[in-house]
Ligand SMILES: [Zn+2]
């Protein structure tokens with residue numbers, strides 16, 4: 001729990017949460033550490049009120065269910081998208097729970113999963129069963145970066161075999177996107193400033209790696225256009241910064257698609273998008289905001305078959321006692337790969 005933005009979080013005893021009538025309480029077995037947790041801790045997220053418990057990428061066991069929950073029982077292995085939908089607004093009715101108008105987000109709109117127990121709302125709409133063969137550690141990463149990357153590449157990006165896909169920023173979501181795009185038969189250009197991140201990207205299927213630190217102002221677009229014979233078909237800003245957003249748009253070929261995946265907090269300033277190029281090249285600009293629980297099936301099937309290996313993204317596991325330090329470190333060095341916290345250990 002942290003009581004002030006940017007100050008050390010501490011482990012505290014608090015009352016166990018109780019489920020709302022439509023909600024559940026989950027015993028947290030694993031929870032991922034994500035750059036959005038760092039943004040929240042820094043005070044970049046207006047939805048947070050203090051004191052606060054972060055954590056939104058979780059997997060665990062249903063501990064208690066509300067009276068109106070029909071589909072889940074104590075003991076079920078579950079995970080959840082980081083956007084929990086209301087199930088009844090117009091967006092939900094259209095099947096677009098990822099942009100629900102009354103969404104809740106554990107670790108943002110209410111206390112999250114850097115804890116032994118977390119309350120989740122509208123369980124029948126939002127919970128996803130975790131099969132026995134999938135570990136909690138692996139499942140924890142699915143709800144935020146992996147599902148977000150999957151939707152960004154496959155649904156929003158409409159990747160096709162043989163296309164060039166540029167991924168700007170190879171942290172957790174970027175490496176997930178590299179792996180997913182490569183599994184879909186695309187040729188991937190991975191872009192990052194960290195040699196270790198590029199090394200991992202190559203392991204996960206990137207054809208080409210571009211070290212952004214070698215380019216003045218981080219403008220990698222010309223290098224990517226050169227490597228791809230005229231520009232990427234699909235490009236993702238997986239970091240979320242004015243520099244990577246601009247480079248992503250400028251790295252596209254004619255009729256290319258840019259998907260914004262990394263969050264762009266106001267504190268970083270507004271990105272400058274070259275709308276003249278968007279017109280002249282007929283570029284597409286889309287956002288990708290998580291993935292609805294009902295859309296998990298095809299991704300889970302690819303994970304189950306081994307075509308996608310989110311387990312390989314987890315590079316360290318730490319106890320809750322080490323979470324505060326790891327959270328603070330996220331700002332200076334987002335790090336390559338994914339850190340997972342095990343609150344029960
Ligand atoms: Zn996240």
Ligand SMILES: [Zn+2]
Pocket residue numbers: 085086087088089090091092097100101102103
């Ligand atoms: Zn809704």
